[in-house]
Amino acid sequence: xxxxxxxxxxxxxxxxxxxxxxxxxxxxxxxxxxxxxxxxxxxxxxxxxxxxxxxxxxxxxxxxxxxxxxxxxxxxxxxxxxxxxxxxxxxxxxxxxxxxxxxxxxxxxxxxxxxxxxxxxxxxxxxxxxxxxxxxxxxxxxxxxxxxxxxxxxxxxxxxxxxxxxxxxxxxxxxxxxxxxxxxxxxxxxxxx
Amino acid sequence: xxxxxxxxxxxxxxxxxxxxxxxxxxxxxxxxxxxxxxxxxxxxxxxxxxxxxxxxxxxxxxxxxxxxxxxxxxxxxxxxxxxxxxxxxxxxxxxxxxxxxxxxxxxxxxxxxxxxxxxxxxxxxxxxxxxxxxxxxxxxxxxxxxxxxxxxxxxxxxxxxxxxxxxxxxxxxxxxx
Numbered sequence: 144x145x146x147x148x149x150x151x152x153x154x155x156x157x158x159x160x161x162x163x164x165x166x167x168x169x170x171x172x173x174x175x176x177x178x179x180x181x182x183x184x185x186x187x188x189x190x191x192x193x194x195x196x197x198x199x200x201x202x203x204x205x206x207x208x209x210x211x212x213x214x215x216x217x218x219x220x221x222x223x224x225x226x227x228x229x230x231x232x233x234x235x236x237x238x239x240x241x242x243x244x245x246x247x248x249x250x251x252x253x254x255x256x257x258x259x260x261x262x263x264x265x266x267x268x269x270x271x272x273x274x275x276x277x278x279x280x281x282x283x284x285x286x287x288x289x290x291x292x293x294x295x296x297x298x299x300x301x302x303x304x305x306x307x308x309x310x311x312x313x314x315x316x317x318x319x320x321x322x323x324x325x326x327x328x329x330x331x332x333x334x335x336x
Numbered sequence: 337x338x339x340x341x342x343x344x345x346x347x348x349x350x351x352x353x354x355x356x357x358x359x360x361x362x363x364x365x366x367x368x369x370x371x372x373x374x375x376x377x378x379x380x381x382x383x384x385x386x387x388x389x390x391x392x393x394x395x396x397x398x399x400x401x402x403x404x405x406x407x408x409x410x411x412x413x414x415x416x417x418x419x420x421x422x423x424x425x426x427x428x429x430x431x432x433x434x435x436x437x438x439x440x441x442x443x444x445x446x447x448x449x450x451x452x453x454x455x456x457x458x459x460x461x462x463x464x465x466x467x468x469x470x471x472x473x474x475x476x477x478x479x480x481x482x483x484x485x486x487x488x489x490x491x492x493x494x495x496x497x498x499x500x501x502x503x504x505x506x507x508x509x510x511x512x513x
């Protein structure tokens with residue numbers, strides 16, 4: 144791929160649908176253990192399609208909306224550059240190859256998942272992967288508990304108890320708790336202003 | 337269940353989860369687990385832990401556990417249906433909102449929605465961790481692996497892939513059997 148740095152001129156990179164496809168393809172395959180840091184490096188520093196401020200703001204939009212964050216990011220970056228064609232090429236570049244790879248891994252799992260060595264490896268891998276989510280949860284909780292413990296902790300605890308302990312269907316919990324929590328945040332922000 | 341029924345079930349389930357996955361796919365793991373293991377019996381608890389681990393170790397976005405659930409439930413067609421259903425609705429919504437975004441970027445209600453959903457999302461991600469730890473840790477050695485990985489990922493900048501490979505390697509040598 145052509146990868147010319149465009150340092151010093153944030154508007155110099157004008158992405159085409161094909162360029163979007165290739166760029167997000169590279170982001171997807173380089174992003175072992177999380178694609179976001181690599182997306183930032185590529186989009187902001189190497190391609191200069193976005194300024195650092197653009198990136199932060201786009202990310203916050205993508206995190207407010209539901210759905211996989213990095214896929215949302217490919218939709219927004221693609222749309223700003225080339226409309227719906229850009230969105231389609233960027234998201235296909237991002238998702239297409241990884242999907243083929245995990246399907247191949249799924250086939251291997253169906254075929255060899257019963258072998259003792261494979262099973263043993265996956266048991267270790269599974270324990271480790273669950274630890275990653277524990278760390279993710281802790282990292283997401285920390286800033287909230289620091290900045291507004293009395294507002295955040297009750298909603299974290301109730302959501303956890305309802306979904307993890309009581310095993311309520313998550314959609315109901317979201318529909319019940321979401322508006323309450325948004326309302327609480329609204330009043331908190333208003334009173335602080 | 338017939339394959340066609342399974343495909344419809346996958347499409348309905350993941351379309352819903354796509355629009356509820358505030359904070360990304362990690363937040364809706366408990367519901368994926370409930371549907372795949374408890375409700376539809378597409379797989380065992382151990383399968384779920386293994387498929388989640390495979391998706392984490394593979395390159396690409398971390399929502400790909402969706403693809404693997406679809407694969408396990410209904411083969412190739414299931415994998416494609418589940419992936420499309422998980423991405424499609426949220427992509428359309430994002431595309432539509434991105435165009436209107438400039439108008440709303442600094443409004444108070446937008447930041448209230450973000451700030452309000454955050455604790456609920458964190459509660460869901462904590463639930464994901466709980467569900468996955470319970471599925472994966474069937475012995476004290478595995479619990480130590482989980483704790484060690486969590487500590488490394490939380491306190492250091494080391495690429496977490498090293499932890500995954502190390503744990504898989506220890507497994508190959510029969511440490512957990």
